[in-house]
Amino acid sequence: xxxxxxxxxxxxxxxxxxxxxxxxxxxxxxxxxxxxxxxxxxxxxxxxxxxxxxxxxxxxxxxxxxxxxxxxxxxxxxxxxxxxxxxxxxxxxxxxxxxxxxxxxxxxxxxxxxxxxxxxxxxxxxxxxxxxxxxxxxxxxxxxxxxxxxxxxxxxxxxxxxxxxxxxxxxxxxxxxxxxxxxxxxxxxxxxxxxxxxxxxxxxxxxxxxxxxxxxxxxxxxxxxxxxxxxxxxxxxxxxxxxxxxxxxxxxxxxxxxxxxxxxxxxxxxxxxxxxxx
Numbered sequence: 001x002x003x004x005x006x007x008x009x010x011x012x013x014x015x016x017x018x019x020x021x022x023x024x025x026x027x028x029x030x031x032x033x034x035x036x037x038x039x040x041x042x043x044x045x046x047x048x049x050x051x052x053x054x055x056x057x058x059x060x061x062x063x064x065x066x067x068x069x070x071x072x073x074x075x076x077x078x079x080x081x082x083x084x085x086x087x088x089x090x091x092x093x094x095x096x097x098x099x100x101x102x103x104x105x106x107x108x109x110x111x112x113x114x115x116x117x118x119x120x121x122x123x124x125x126x127x128x129x130x131x132x133x134x135x136x137x138x139x140x141x142x143x144x145x146x147x148x149x150x151x152x153x154x155x156x157x158x159x160x161x162x163x164x165x166x167x168x169x170x171x172x173x174x175x176x177x178x179x180x181x182x183x184x185x186x187x188x189x190x191x192x193x194x195x196x197x198x199x200x201x202x203x204x205x206x207x208x209x210x211x212x213x214x215x216x217x218x219x220x221x222x223x224x225x226x227x228x229x230x231x232x233x234x235x236x237x238x239x240x241x242x243x244x245x246x247x248x249x250x251x252x253x254x255x256x257x258x259x260x261x262x263x264x265x266x267x268x269x270x271x272x273x274x275x276x277x278x
Contacts, residue, residue, distance in 0.1 A: 001059065004052075004083035006076045008067055013059035014052035014080045018044025021113075022089035023264065024077060025051040026097030030171035030182055030190045032058030035094075037168050038250045042257050043092075046265065050089065052080045056186030057171075058179055068189035070096070070123075070197040074103035078111065087111070090264050091208075094118035094249055095221060096190070099197040105210070106202035115208040116260050119218055119246050121225040122232060123197035128224040153220040154247040169247050203232040210236040211263040213256060215244025237263070241272050 003011045015033060023043055027035030033051035036043075043049050053060040054073060077100060081089060090113045093101030098120025105112040121127040137149035147170065151160050154169050166174055171187070173179040210233045214226035223240065230238035239259050244252045249260075255272050262269050 002083065003060075004076075004080045006055065006079050008063075008065075010055050010063055010067070010076070011061045012052055012055060012076055012080055014050055014084065016084060017041075017049050017051075018047055020047045022081075022084075022086045023047035023049050024081065024086075024089045024091045025049055026077065026091065026093035026100055027051070027054070028095030028097055028169065029194045030054075030057060030187050031169060032060075032179065034058070034168045034174055034177065035097075039253050039257055042253070043261070046261060047090065050080065050084055050086065052077065054190070056190060057182055062183055062186050064183075064185045064189075066189075068186075068193040070099045070193055070199070071103045071107070073100040073193065074107065077104060078108060081111065088113055090114045090116075092116040092118065092260060092264070093120065095120055095246065096194045096197075099123060099194060099199065102199040102203060102206070105208050106199065106205040109205070109207045112208045114264050114266070115206065115210045116213060116263060117210065117229055118213045118249055118256075118260075119215065119221050120229070121197070121221055122200045122203060122229055124195070125198070126200045127228065128222045130220060130222060134219055153245060155245055155251050156217075156243065159251045169250065200232065203229065204234060206233045206236075209263075209266075211260070211269075212236055212238045213241065213248065213259060214238075215241045215246065215248035215252070217243055218246050218248070220246040237269065239269060239272055 025036045032053040056062045098117040140146045212230040230236040241248045249256045
């Protein structure tokens with residue numbers, strides 16, 4: 001299994017799938033590379049995809065140290081690219097992965113070819129925070145109720161009912177994966193890293209062609225963050241996926257994946273189509 005070494009020596013698991021120009025896929029908070037499983041084959045048909053486990057997740061090491069931050073995760077991603085022998089790559093980051101991707105593109109412009117930022121935010125204090133009702137739903141004392149609330153933030157009710165699970169976006173080990181559960185201290189450190197993200201002043205430095213994607217019904221990371229990012233990054237394009245919640249890239253892959261692929265391949269972007277009723 002391939003492991004890169006971060007600057008502080010932490011072992012970082014990653015894998016590569018496909019052939020072609022390199023594409024780094026960055027997952028959401030407290031999630032590992034399996035986040036991308038439902039759509040990865042579509043990207044691997046055209047790109048050499050690289051997906052990693054953040055420190056604290058998956059098969060990567062889980063230091064209980066003050067080394068978790070979105071700029072720090074960006075440095076970890078650079079270590080993975082270096083270990084894979086990749087000088088520069090396209091980057092597609094979603095949720096917290098999109099926050100990390102902002103630092104990659106702003107601070108290391110020579111390493112990022114084209115950039116897709118999905119369901120993400122510039123961070124506080126300029127970003128739009130989730131509402132108090134969302135926060136309350138996620139910290140319910142009943143774990144099953146909190147998990148159900150997270151599912152409802154990620155997916156429309158119809159999709160969740162049809163899909164049934166397991167879901168790859170909930171920060172849970174997949175059955176049979178052999179991945180141990182994420183320790184509580186690492187979850188808290190991930191949460192803090194994401195909450196402290198603030199790339200507002202760095203965004204105008206992003207020189208890579210950029211596409212901002214977001215679902216129109218995302219309350220987990222409110223949709224209003226998308227035009228903030230697109231307006232702050234020079235020349236950025238914005239596309240909203242109608243009817244989609246936070247996991248737009250999975251549930252609405254028939255809309256979102258062609259948009260991302262067209263942008264990454266420097267082709268005209270299709271217009272997002274309204275999805276069928278969920």
